[in-house]
Amino acid sequence: MLKRSSWVFLHAYLILGRFRNKVSIKYKEGSHTDSVLGLAWNKHFRNILASASADKQVKIWDVIAGKCDITMEHHTDKVQAVAWNHHEPQVLLSGSFDRSVVMVIQRLLSLIRMEGCLQILVSSGRSQLTLKSLAWDPHDKHLFVVSLEDGTVQGFDIRAAKSGSASDLKPSFTLHAHDKAVCTISYNPLTSNLLATGSTDKMVKLWDLSNNQPSCLVSKNPKAGAIFSVSFSEDNPFLLAIGGSKGTLELWDTLSEAEVARRFGTTTS
Numbered sequence: 001m002l003k004r005s006s007w008v009f010l011h012a013y014l015i016l017g018r019f020r021n022k023v024s025i026k027y028k029e030g031s032h033t034d035s036v037l038g039l040a041w042n043k044h045f046r047n048i049l050a051s052a053s054a055d056k057q058v059k060i061w062d063v064i065a066g067k068c069d070i071t072m073e074h075h076t077d078k079v080q081a082v083a084w085n086h087h088e089p090q091v092l093l094s095g096s097f098d099r100s101v102v103m104v105i106q107r108l109l110s111l112i113r114m115e116g117c118l119q120i121l122v123s124s125g126r127s128q129l130t131l132k133s134l135a136w137d138p139h140d141k142h143l144f145v146v147s148l149e150d151g152t153v154q155g156f157d158i159r160a161a162k163s164g165s166a167s168d169l170k171p172s173f174t175l176h177a178h179d180k181a182v183c184t185i186s187y188n189p190l191t192s193n194l195l196a197t198g199s200t201d202k203m204v205k206l207w208d209l210s211n212n213q214p215s216c217l218v219s220k221n222p223k224a225g226a227i228f229s230v231s232f233s234e235d236n237p238f239l240l241a242i243g244g245s246k247g248t249l250e251l252w253d254t255l256s257e258a259e260v261a262r263r264f265g266t267t268t269s
Helices: 004-016 258-268
Strands: 036-041 048-053 058-062 067-072 079-084 091-096 100-106 114-121 131-136 143-148 152-157 173-176 182-187 194-199 204-208 215-220 227-232 239-244 249-253
Touching: 048 079, 048 091, 058 091, 079 131, 091 131, 143 182, 152 182, 194 227, 194 239, 215 258
Parallel strands: 036 079, 131 182, 182 227
Antiparallel strands: 036 048, 048 058, 058 067, 079 091, 091 100, 100 114, 131 143, 143 152, 152 173, 182 194, 194 204, 204 215, 227 239, 239 249
């Protein structure tokens, strides 16, 4: 028997139009009209799911009621990723092929309208760069990182941005992390400043972001092919799950690495 969480996840796939079989499916009103590229649960409002799509839209769903509550069209190209702020549950970040990151503030208790919007243009010295992923820092509500197709990772502090309009906010740091696209990034949930990155160059790397001066602690080829997903475990924070083009799941005990243990090992005690 499926657990409740599994049913909710299946339900989410159904209402987002991603479930496929031979049976004709009647999609929910408000469904995306193109591929869904990103999903994000709101950890404070557990029935709330955000979705990003190639139809240029960001949607907010009530998965218990099985309906789309809000549709946002603030991007001009495919929306690649969405992420809820860990400390401010009404704040949603979205990243698009239009090279912008948009922070939206929602009234989630009523789910009726957009309260505010901040757009940040992302650049790395080239005019046509695709944003691959983004993530809020779970230890600081003002910080987030984005990764780009040229192998760079950029960090931002929203306190330096001008509210209510497009902003040329400069990154706090720009890191040339990989030789190819950085498809995935994951903050360690236990200790601050520890970031994992994965790339189509087949490498996974661990970074210390202290003082906005990133340093590489260790790099590894997990033999998973091009890396599409990395994620630290919430229950075992130094265990990193890795998924790649070979279709296998790899696990990395990052605390077994001497440099990680030296810098962050004391946080486990």
